[in-house]
Amino acid sequence: MANDDTRSGPLTAPGARMALWLVLLAAAGAFALTMGTRQTMGLFLSSLNTSTGLGLGSISLAxxxxxLWWGLTQPFAGAVADRIGTGRVILAGAVxxxxxxxxTPYMTSTAGLIFAIGVLAAGGAGMAGPSVLMAATARLVPPSRRGLASGVVNAGGSFGQFIMAPIAVALIASVGWANAMQWLGVLVLLALPAAWVLKGNSNALAAQAAAATGQKALTAREAIAQALATPGYRxxxxxxxxxxxxxxFLATHLPGVIAACGLAPEVGGWALAVIGLFNIVGSLAMGWAVGRWRMKSLLSLLYATRGLAVLVFLLAPKTxxxxxxxxxxxxxxFLSTVPPTAGLVAKMFGTANMAMLFGIVxxxxxxxGFLGAYLGGSVFQATGSYDWVWYIDxxxxxxxALVHLPIRESPLPRPAVAA
Known part of the structure; x- marks a missing residue:
């Protein structure tokens, strides 16, 4: 299969500043639409349960x-994007x-919901997801701006959640949950132009780097073997x-957590929107911070903050x-972990196989995510409370917070080309 085109390296021509922002807008916009749609699905969980009568545990399984499927698709989608082209992968994913x-509203069985939500929608979101989008921006922007670029793209996903949650709530109130879900599906098609803007692959870039440095360009199998043998990657x-x-757990069950506290359903929708809004702030701040502090330290700080916030929430009155x-x-x-995680992958292994290696992460x-979504529903169904899930979290x-401290932030050596 032919490549998308021959464009592979960073934008360096005159007018590159405008082209750079076009790349960021395309990647952030695509992520906003796919992530925003996925992250609002928790608002439909109760309606699906009422409509199908399958029970919260069965629907949580879907x-x-x-x-899980969103994650499984990303290494393969990344490998295809690295070699065949990002554009085709994003196009297929959005569709x-x-x-x-x-x-989804036509599905009345657990298997049907798994197929619609778990295979088609989640698999497509994985194909047009962060591993492919982050790798495309890392390939197309100068190295000095990769941290900021990853923050902007990640903020796009957050903006999608911020804007899609109120839209979903309004649509549910005006046209019913089934039609609301279908309208969200139609809105995702607005991501299709990003397939043209982000087209290209990493093969040419890897070949240029190998020729310039005398280092061997790794195959996919060699790159995976090197990554899995690296403690920091694990x-x-x-x-x-x-x-x-x-x-x-938050995306799927936070509306249920809020309902269990006796608060109005609208509070759940606004809580998801607030998460999306403030993740824009967190993502942009993290994109700025990636170039100034050690990425592993930033990740440790983020995870420690999460644990402390959950503890305080459990002890506080629920208003x-x-x-x-x-x-x-x-x-x-929420998702401000993505820029430093993607940045560490790029720093350790370069950009040639980044979509695939970040896809594995x-x-x-x-x-x-599978454990968080499934245990949330199962634990609540068994105990009538989400408390034990919070304790695990x-x-x-x-x-x-502790496991990131031993990571070494340095590029790994590449094998030299044989004479």
């Missing part, structure tokens, strides 16, 4: 499978998200597993104001 979201994946647990303040703190740390993230956050 959401949990979606978390699948739209299709899966649109047909620690990074473990920490991101905890991030996935936390993010998926709308407390919930929104908690959502704001969670928003600052994202897979670990989504294993945690605090312990995991502390472990993640």
């Amino acid at each position: 959401f949990a499978f979606g978390q 699948l998200v739209a299709l899966g979201t649109f047909i 620690y990074l994946a473990l920490g991101f597993l905890v991030c996935g647990f936390h993010v998926a 709308p104001a407390v919930v929104l303040v908690f959502a704001a703190v969670m928003g600052i740390t 994202m897979l670990s993230h989504q294993v945690g 605090i312990v995991l956050a502390l472990g993640a």
